[in-house]
Amino acid sequence: MRAADALPAQFNAAQWFVGRHVAQGNGDRIALLSDGEQLTYAQLDDAVRRFAAALEAQGVHRGERVAIALPDSRAWSVAFWGALAAGAVAVPLNTLLTPDDYRAILADCDARLAIADPAIVDGAAVAPPGCIIWDAAHLLEQVECTTPRADYQQTHRDSFAFFLYSSGTTGEPKGVVHLHHDPWICARTYGERVLGVRPGDRAFSIAKLFFAYGLGNAQYFPMDAGAACILFAGRPTPPAVFEQVARHRPTLFFGVPTAYAQMLAAMDAGAEADFSSVRACVSAGESLPAPIFERWKERTGLEILDGIGSTEICHIFLTNEFGACRAGSSGKPVPGYRVRIVDEEGHDVEGEDIGDLLVEGDSTMALYWNKHERTKAVLEGSWIRTGDKYRRDADGYYWHAGRSDDMLKVGGIWVSPVEVEAALTAHEAVLECAVVGREDRDGLIKPHAYVVLKSPKQAPTESEFQHFVKERLAPYKYPRWVTIVDGLPKTATGKIQRFQLRERSRA
Template sequence: MLGPSAHVDTFCRDNLPAPEDQPDYLLDAFPYPDHMNAAYELTDRMVEKGFGDRVALVGQGRSRTYAELAQWSSQIARALVEDYGIKPGHRILIRSANTPALVACWLGATKAGAVVINTMPMMRKKELMQYLDKAQVQLALCDLRMLDELEACLGDSATLEHVVSFDGTAGFNGALDHMAARQSTEPFWVKTGRDDVALLGFTSGSTGVPKATMHFHRDLLVIADAYAKEVLNVQPDDIFVGSPPLAFTFGLGGLAIFPLRFGASAVLLEQAGPAQLIEIIERHKATICFTAPTAYRAMLLAMEEGADLSSLRCAVSAGETLPPPVFEAWVNKTGREILDGIGGTELLHIYISNRFGSAQPGSTGTPLTGYIAKIVDDEMNEVPRGTPGHLAVKGPVGCRYLEDARQTTFVRDGWNLPGDIFTQDEAGAFHFASRSDDMIVSSGYNIAGPEVESALLAHPDVLECGVIGVPDEARGAIVQAHVVLRDGVAANESTAMELQEFVKATVAPYKYPRSVIFTTALPKTESGKIQRFRLKQSEDCAGAFTPNEDAPD
């Protein structure tokens, strides 16, 4: 049963999945009041708790305290309501890279009771139109440096009425900046219901048609009060950095919600590749980093060359499974563990994670407090420990697609099914095997691509790799490895055969890559996640090396 709502525009609540199609929610550990506004809790409430003079955000050459952020976001909220007619429940799309201004706009829109859609700055008109149409967006806020694609949508969108610019460079040149500056700095927020939708997180399906996941105000705080409190033990003197865009819920949690919930600071970068991350960790003495395994490999190389990353007390890895060789190399180099975890847009953030002092290579850990998980077969029967199966999860958050038939695929019998194949060991820890659709079946053998990747990454000449299955007339499919070598290593048949023999000696021989393609870079998302589907789409197999087919497995 949903609690009271402040939404005048009931579009989101009207388009929630039917109660019987939603997962079961385990809320006993999170007794929030009926009315709450997540943006108020992350700003004005923190000022009330005495954090007003502490730095909340760093970016674009300046710092913003909690008091400044609270006032800034309240001014934006007032401008949205008074100058642009925003009503509680209206949808607002935001287009920007990671800047303090983006965070202020997100907080301001949330304070106004709107439902926010954060989007990637690289998106084009076609993609933006899908979001605008599906969410029936009335107003968009956009960094003035990237207005063109959104303004091109104005004439074609059936609902979009305004594209309002803001200055992401810490300047004062956007229309929203001028409107907000005229508003009072006194606290302002709509007393939304805890079960009012606050955020739409879009995620693409295999069909290419985006799905919008619906998250309540309570959900935004749950992920902090669960993962960030229990696992990270965030303290006010922590400084967060990371690579994921705030448009991804992984980034929104790790670089905005988590630090702001506990009075800590976040350093934001528009471009946050490994080189930039290393530089800001050194300069700001960052303590908590959120990024993908590929970036941690780059950091290891940088440390070999003298980079000082000793301030990091916590390295969080998600988006890709963490290969054991990366975990082990990090521990050997820093004396600290990388905390691997699994989350997703549907459940907003991480729900299974390793913990300090008990993290193990190749393990994703155990469910957070308030969550339960199990491994099931195709009929939802729990399988014996050690048997691969579908991961099923319940917790205080869960999948709610906005008017989408795929809801009943993700949620079955009250459980969320994220689409991952896992095993659970006798001690209760979960171990990732593959995405449900990424298992390679070759000559009747089930081969998990990440396991082959881990084996390859243990070879000293391999910098990065991505493993996929490709069609094969004789075997149905074969394992193909796309490999980035360290500088100075020859990309030739001899190296390919050396890697194949190395894999055979590391895992079951039938899992070795029968095709090896050397490349200078792997396709990745902006958060560093390898795009294996692009490897599968590639027609350029020049330079592929295959062994003698008569060689024994």
């Protein structure tokens, strides 16, 4: 029996995470907190049902896609849960993409309606034919003037609920399809059984809502318990994060290793930070180096519950737990999930041998949208291949040993070396190049570019190359180091030997 079978067949995630609290008499609890405003569950429920009615009035039918390119805000939450309430499919979009990225994703998901902040992207310039374009102001106007839907659409627990686009292991955006029961599974496993989220909690996430990690952290984990979500639209720089923590006093703090390293550096430089309200710190997105764990605990008195999740699983499936953290490890399986480490033949490895990580859990994606062959490549019955190499120690803790491919995770976001290489190669001075991962002083992976010039006499500076890439790609993808070389190591067939460059970067 699946865990999701504990739910009734007719199940709408928006009704569970939003409307249920009103029906149970808890509508006066705070649902959303952001700069200058707060919304109760009753107010959010009303806005969600109004937006659902507005979608239907625009001709958006059940199962059609509603794309969301907004900063974390009240409008984002209303759009996401309102789409589900109408039986439509929400498609949150990364706010750091290029116009070409948005154009490709909106076409791939065949968006019926897109809500886009003009500061993020010109929706009309990237939308496919027939796609309705709204901005946040129009969304809120529609909410104000539309009579709310009487109830929530009676979707099935296995109906499509939302797509999350991930570059994953190929560098090509893939629409990861999740069902209405998936966030309920994550909330009842990691949220309830690991974090013990309760009504009085306030959750603040550095990871934004368009990430699978951020969506759980600052929406459905707290909402499952009737707790409060702290939403912050700005860049999570250390000063901004410290100010938000001081203002809203979160009890649950969700970060990524890069952010923890940056905050520690700011504290070392004299910045004041008060985390006394926080009872749990969480990290995911990339492996947390042990020195960061130790320094954070020394500074704040708080252990960081490091774990690993994926867009395909919806959230964290391996985690450290309160009082049982092992610095540098990804912890143990979250209750409700099973994990295997297998060799190249698919057999379980013995002892502490390194192998490919497979996961089984009821929040696993249904499929990659429009990518049947790619779906078949990662799903093996009820198991899914994560693309990670792992080992398990004698105490049952799992240790990350690298990626099964050449993709990089920078600040918790996938970066394709091929994409960065393509941007660099567009420079008139570049003959060829290769990009690999290199650890910075905090032990976090960043892109390192090796460049062969057309002429040694034309040698742009490192900063010029970095600026060139930033103009063409999302800013976080630029190479932190650029090394000029005479040639790239290659096989007899001309393939670049990246492992040699990785070894050089480690030297």
